[in-house]
Amino acid sequence: MSGQSDGFTGSLPLDAPTIGSSFSALLEERSLHPTWTTDDQLGDLEIPEATTVLALRYADGVVMAGDRRATAGNVIAHKRVQKVFPADEYSAVAISGTAGMALELIKLFQTELEHYEKIEGTRLSLEGKANYLARMVRGNLALAFQGLVVVPLFCGFDESTQEGSLYTFDVVGGRYEEQEYATTGSGGAEAKAFLKSAFRPDLDEAGALALAVEALVAAAEEDAATGGPDLKRGIYPNVVSVTSAGYREVGDDDIAATAARVMETRP
Amino acid sequence: MTMPFYVPPEQLIKDRAEFARKGIARGRSIVVAEYADGVLLIGENPSGSLHKLAEIYDAIAFAGVGRFNEFEMLRVAGIRYADLKGYSYGRPDVTGKGLANAYSQTMGTIFTHEVKPYEVEVFVAEVGADPEATRLYRIQFDGTLRTEHQFGAIGGQDDALREKLADGYEPGAELRAVVRLAWDAIEAVEDREIPAGDWEAAVLDRHLGRRKFRRLGPAEIEAARA
Helix, strand or coil: CECCCCCCCCCCCCCCCCCCCCHHHHHHHCCCCCECCCCCCCCCCCCCEECCEEEEEECCEEEEEECCCEEECCEEEECCCCCEEEEECCEEEEEEEEHHHHHHHHHHHHHHHHHHHHHHCCCCCHHHHHHHHHHHHHCCHHHHHCCCCEEEEEEEEECCCCEEEEEEECCCCCEEEECCEEEECCCHHHHHHHHHHHCCCCCCHHHHHHHHHHHHHHHHHHCCCCCCCECCCCECCEEEEEECCEEEECCHHHHHHHHHHHHHHCC | CCCCCCCCHHHHHHHHHHHHHHHHHHCCCEEEEEECCEEEEEEECCCCCCCCEEEEECCEEEEEEECHHHHHHHHHHHHHHHHHHHHHCCHHHCCHHHHHHHHHHHHHHHHHHCCCCCCEEEEEEECCCCHHHCEEEEECCCCCEEEECCEEEECCCHHHHHHHHHHHCCCCCCHHHHHHHHHHHHHHHHCCCCCHHHEEEEEEECCCCCCCEEEECHHHHHHHHC
16 A cells, blocks of 8 residues: 555644545545555465355345455465445445455445535435445556456445345446345355345345355355355354344344254255 | 834734634533433534534534634534544544644634634533543633533533533433533523524433434433423
């Protein structure tokens, strides 16, 4: 990460020439914006990558889940990576791709949403949040060509329409609203194939949770880069829901019970 | 060549302070007081959209009296300060003390260097895990920084308000009791009744999640008063 020339100075940014409510603009003005620049191809440099995440709509809102594995080449780099995060009180974001960049992107996205909310006194609309995230992904396009790809998944509860919505993205910053379910990452195709056969639009929360966990198990069975639930070591997928009550992390105990049941009944 | 009139520095400071005090005295006061679960901020504000109380960071809130555009600039600068610091280092590194100091420095500089001093007073409240760790800071127009214990007031009638609060304040009181105390104190000092819809109130509740700032709705304020 370059461009950290002046750092945090500790003085009150009263005279910041940026008018408005964007935190990124403030960072850029102070040369604090995280940037990764390289003129070379990465060659055989192995950088940890986050793998499978998915989201699906159900009766009350959206469920989002991610496995816990990060791989660097054929090595398992991390066993307990968190890939699903709250974006704000009514939305969640999950990542796949180059883990280090993706985590920084999420931290910046979270700060941006909270910064806007505090300054303006109101939250961005769900579509506004998705558009902003798309712009952040687009900003990484040059790096994507060099192999440093970050592709998020975004979902939330729309406070105006009172419905759950979910969005997928591509590396050029394309933003697509999905109606039923969406997956991304190395095991995404497997998870999607499973969801295609098992998804029903009238799922309740327990059903949606079980489906999300089973889709990750299905992905882990076919994709070496996706980690399935590890009952022995107590490593379970991250599962969250976003409903009219806001963002909620499903507890490890609930996921453990669901995972044990799913593993039992898998063909 | 014309010579500028000599103005002794004592006179200059006195004039500026008087100017600022006059401006602040026109504004309505705000009371900040600890209650059982955190800190209450309350004041009269007939405008439903132009807030005097605001969230700065996880456990830190802001209150401003005086000229709206001036304390609004300070509020926005405070949020920028806090978010920049929290992003650059970590969330626990953003403290009320750091913010109060930054305000104090800035307002002190403006008082002596700018053509016109700010006609504002601000309050920075930080709720801690327990009452001992809760901090209240008051910053005056000239940058004077003071810590307040358990309760404080800013605005034109601050001294009279503090006396009234001291009479009725009980440490560890419930939110309702503290709302009532502040409401009565402000009405007594203003010597008039203030309609229920004209109040603005917010709390820093230590039992909330990461972000502890919460606005109280009109119904909630009125219920506390009943």
